[in-house]
């Protein structure tokens with residue numbers, strides 16, 4: 001068995017104490033009393049002094065260390081005094097230093113994480129103000145022009161008001177996205193799960209986006225005719241939002257005169273896989289990892305021209321994850337992209 005550090009400390013200290021007191025006592029009795037102590041009493045003296053000093057030192061050192069360390073644990077409120085294991089600390093200092101080291105590494109990691117998050121937060125704030133500035137300045141521009149006299153011409157006045165209103169719409173949509181994302185990130189969003197027919201929902205979203213698709217002459221299609229309903233379980237409003245975001249992206253970043261094809265596959269483990277596929281510009285591999293981050297865009301200016309807030313995909317991901325489902329992306333540059341997600345299939349009884 002390995003000799004504990006505190007034992008060896010007590011061992012050597014008692015040895016020194018015994019030796020010095022023995023020498024003092026032995027020589028003292030000779031000098032002052034003029035007697036040589038007999039061998040047997042010298043031996044007893046050594047044994048008694050050694051044993052006592054060993055136990056006193058051992059006990060005192062343990063107590064001393066334990067109390068000091070406990071003090072540290074209690075004073076630094078970050079440490080939890082109940083974490084302190086009495087035997088572990090007093091018996092083996094190696095263990096203690098290991099524990100402290102582990103603790104320090106742990107804290108270091110936490111600090112790093114906090115710094116990272118702080119960085120994200122700063123970046124997030126910067127992104128928000130940047131995002132809001134563009135439409136705000138647009139609106140302000142039109143209002144100023146109106147004020148400067150454009151108002152007098154009824155036709156132009158109306159046109160500018162319309163444009164200003166468009167800017168306001170854009171501001172509202174950004175703020176709505178922000179609101180939603182903050183709810184999603186603080187888990188404030190209660191899912192209202194129900195059973196619904198996903199085929200029907202896709203068709204509804206197609207109808208809603210028809211005008212948007214017409215602008216770029218994109219055809220919205222299901223990959224085949226679905227004769228029977230496919231029932232899934234989820235928050236129908238949120239899933240509609242997911243589909244809308246993905247399909248709007250496929251229109252915006254798809255080819256003019258292109259097509260968006262949605263397919264529904266029954267997968268294993270009682271899941272339904274919903275795929276949204278376009279034949280547009282595609283996304284370079286290096287972007288795929290970060291695509292779902294807030295405000296992440298492959299092409300800043302182009303995306304902003306298209307009226308996106310850069311929050312769409314992170315909202316999509318949050319909603320899917322809140323359902324405990326998964327989202328995937330596959331993409332080839334110049335060929336097109338495919339976003340897919342799983343949903344829980346409704347089990348017929």
Ligand SMILES: Nc1ncnc2c1ncn2[C@@H]1O[C@H](COP(=O)(O)OP(=O)(O)O)[C@@H](O)[C@H]1O
Pocket residue numbers: 245249250253254278280281282283291296297298299303304307308309310311312313314336337
């Ligand atoms: N179907 C797609 N094809 C190509 N690029 C895409 C597609 N969907 C998303 N992207 C890229 O991912 C970025 C993030 O998308 P999103 O979060 O919806 O933000 P936004 O559409 O507001 O720009 C887009 O800016 C675009 O660069």
Ligand SMILES: [Mg+2]
Pocket residue numbers: 245248249308309310311312313
């Ligand atoms: Mg989008």
